[in-house]
Amino acid sequence: MTDTPSGQASDAIRHADILIIGGGLSGAMLAAQLLRLPGKRQVLVIEPRAELGRGEAYSAVELGHTLNGNAARMSVDPDNPDDLTQWLTEHIATGGWPESHQQSVPISELFPPRGLFGVYVQQRLAEAQAVGAGNGSTVEHVRAEVIDLQIMDDAVRLTLSDGQRLQGAYTVLATGMFPAARTPQKQSSGLNAAALDPWDVAAMRQLDPQSTVLIIGSGLTMVDAVVSLEQAGHRGPIEVFSRHGLLPHVRRQPPEWVDFLAQDHSIRTPRQLMRELRRHCREAIAQGIDWQAPLDTVRAHIGRLWSQASDVQRRQFVRHVRPWWESHHHRSPPLSAELVARLHGEGRLRIQAASFKGLEPSLSGGVSIRIRRRGEAETCVVHGAALINSSGIEYDWRRVARPLPQQLLTRGLVRPGPLALGIAAAVDGAVLNAEGHVANRLFAMGPPLRGMWWESTAVTDVASQAKLLAARLVV
Known part of the structure; x- marks a missing residue:
């Protein structure tokens, strides 16, 4: 796969058949589906990261950061639910992922590391590229950020952060998820600037191992943060604050039930x-x-x-x-859940139902936050050596301080989805503008359609959408 680095600004406009904005799981799976379809076409995937297929979710490098679904639930092939299981079987047989023996279950029930899942996605994309080459189709990774978009009668034109301009017959918003811990907020409380990244084990190693760490949010990102702290050698208290004080349940493998x-x-x-x-x-x-x-x-x-x-x-x-839906349905992988349960049982990890009200000045080092515990009228200040923002995903594009979402909203090229979750679109993914008109050349898939389908982030959701959208774009 060719990879175009950022370069000098140019007045020239590069043309392609389809432009995909975002090269994480959504963008990679759409590219793979397009490459497998008959016909010759040129696809450009615009993604600032060095690799396609990983995005936020699968860029993790620590083995302890695993998928929260077992292999049988995580196939990227909508026509073969056993695809990941089959890939893992071959990968393990050839010496890959030797740590898999720690999970004493059949391969279909393994919870692979997210970084390894990224390798799987990349391999399936490379295989699709080989198929596409037989038809003269290509996919190219343009390493930059899209900062603006213009819809014309016969094309969509993109402006990139390095000054490049791209033009394609169709463009797809495959921007993936905006994790609250890593996403600049339009109306920021300063939380991210003061907080550690939940997945930054190296930064956590700089903490006093016996110090108190504060965590905002008690969902799956919190589980990852606890895993990160454990791998960093942290052995001190962990104080978790969330509005409802609910922990994700552990994912088990129940028998079938009547539908x-x-x-x-x-x-x-x-x-x-x-x-x-x-x-x-x-x-x-x-x-x-x-x-x-x-x-x-x-x-x-x-x-x-x-x-x-x-x-x-x-x-x-x-x-x-x-x-309650999130804690019961979006469940924790077993090994991570065992760690959280152990630390909770030892008294090192405490879960408190409380709302985060803001940062407070800290004169003695570390960080202080103001919270209001559930059932109490007054707020109080809690102090720790470090703070982690584990408040999940930001789905409201109006709050995301990135150039493209703000430009699209300001100019009325998109409008918020139901309940301000993602953006509005037709059933086939065609984006709706501020007046409710359906775009002919601008589409969306994956997490941006959260408001349309509620569950639009899981691997199987993205894989199915990629197949349907690819067929729509080549008609």
Whole structure:
């Protein structure tokens, strides 16, 4: 795969058939699907990172930062759910990932390191490139950031951070996720500037091993942060603050359960869903079956349920159900969950239901934050040697202080999605502008469509969207 580095600004405009903005999982999978389709086409993937296929999620280098789904759930091939399992089987057999024996389970139930998953994605992209070469198709990595976009009658033109200009018949926003811990905020509290990166083990090694570390947020990013601290040799107290004080449940491998939503389409509202789901979970427990079994059947229906819900029902779900949905559905990999449970049992890790209210001056070094514990009217100040922002993903593009999202919103080329989650689009991914008109040449996929489908970030979601969108773009 060719890789074009940043260069001198030029008045020349490079042309291609399809431009993909973002080269993480979404962009890489779309490129792979385009390369596998018959026909000759040139695809440019604009991504500032040195490698395609990794993005934020799969750039982790520590073995302890694993996928939160087992191999059987994480295939990038929408036509072969066993693709990752098959790849891992061959990879392990040839000496790769020797640490896999620490998980005494079949390969399909392994939770691979996220960095290794990035290698898998890259290999599948390279294989697609070989297929595309037979048809004269190419994909090129343009290493820069897109800072502006112009939609014309017959093309879309991009302006890059290095002054380059690109033009293509179609452009796809495959920007992936904006982690709150790494994303500049338009209205910033200064939290990120004062906080350690949850995945920066090297920085954590500089801390006093016995010092107190404060963490904002108790979801999967917090789990990663605790793993990072452990690998850095930290042995002191860890104080976790989140509004609801909920921890992710550990992911298990439950038996199959009846797909009750496929059998009963009268279940439409969040209230109906939760009532019926609780009934099935109680029934499963009474039979000695893991409650995760009925919960896992819901996953395939979330897009339908979310898209047919009213805005009022969606708000009810986000306000009243979301924290419990996230902790029960977006579950922790077993080894990471075991670490969190052990530290919690030892008293080193404490989870407190409290809201973060801001930073406070600290005269004695370290960092101080103001919080308000649930049920209390008054705020208080908590001090630690370091602070980690583990508040998850920022889906509201209005808050993301990056050039492209701000330009697209300011000029009305996109509009926020339902409940300001991502951006609005038609069913086929065609972006809606501020007036609600459907774009002919600008599309989106993956996390930017969170508001359209609710679950639009998982590997299987992205893989399915990539296949459908690729077919749409080459018609």
